[in-house]
Amino acid sequence: MSTPTLYYFDGRARGEVSRLLLAYSGKKYTDLRNPFPLQDEVRAKTPFGQLPYYVDDKIDLAQSVAIEYYLADQLQLAGSSTIETAQILQYSLLPGDLYAPYFQAYLGNDEAALKTFSSETAPKVFKKLEALLVKAGGEHLVNNKLSWADISIFNLLDFFHQQPGNLVDVLQPFHVLLAFHKKIGSIPQLAEYIKVRPTTIF
Numbered sequence: 001m002s003t004p005t006l007y008y009f010d011g012r013a014r015g016e017v018s019r020l021l022l023a024y025s026g027k028k029y030t031d032l033r034n035p036f037p038l039q040d041e042v043r044a045k046t047p048f049g050q051l052p053y054y055v056d057d058k059i060d061l062a063q064s065v066a067i068e069y070y071l072a073d074q075l076q077l078a079g080s081s082t083i084e085t086a087q088i089l090q091y092s093l094l095p096g097d098l099y100a101p102y103f104q105a106y107l108g109n110d111e112a113a114l115k116t117f118s119s120e121t122a123p124k125v126f127k128k129l130e131a132l133l134v135k136a137g138g139e140h141l142v143n144n145k146l147s148w149a150d151i152s153i154f155n156l157l158d159f160f161h162q163q164p165g166n167l168v169d170v171l172q173p174f175h176v177l178l179a180f181h182k183k184i185g186s187i188p189q190l191a192e193y194i195k196v197r198p199t200t201i202f
């Protein structure tokens, strides 16, 4: 059996939830951090010419959320019914709604847009998210058990902790989300991975 490989760039972005799931699994895998721009020979291997790209003995797969689903399902973290899986997906897809406006503003060096993001866009989402987490019991987002949803939202909250420009301040009013971030981040396999992961811009 060959070692699974996750191809991505040397950043967290669209690869990090998969890395966290792989860390949680405790299985050995190759965390292949490609240089940017993507080399033609790697691009040619992937289904759509982009990363992340995941390969093991059974599958080769593109699209970050599909890879996350595949990994989470093997860990029984992707739900045990259609309803649970759909509820988990609701949270796994949410971070993209914040990353898109953030990166547009950040990469475009648009101070006004960054301000709107921090003072309006993100707090609006976090208010709703915190209310949903409280309604679910405060510990886990779906059905009182650890799931891919928790790991995905942990990574979103962690992103706010890692980004420059005091982005973490946006989270200060959300005590339940902050406690959730701390608790999920202290799951031993995740804490161990986070301690040694390379520091990257995003």
Ligand SMILES: N[C@@H](CCC(=O)N[C@@H](CS)C(=O)NCC(=O)O)C(=O)O
Pocket (backbone or CB within 6 Å): 013, 014, 037, 038, 049, 050, 051, 052, 062, 063, 064, 065
């Ligand atoms: N919807 C895809 C988007 C993949 C994507 O945009 N990948 C970017 C990096 S985040 C990429 O490979 N960029 C390099 C390129 O297109 O040459 C996913 O979620 O995996």
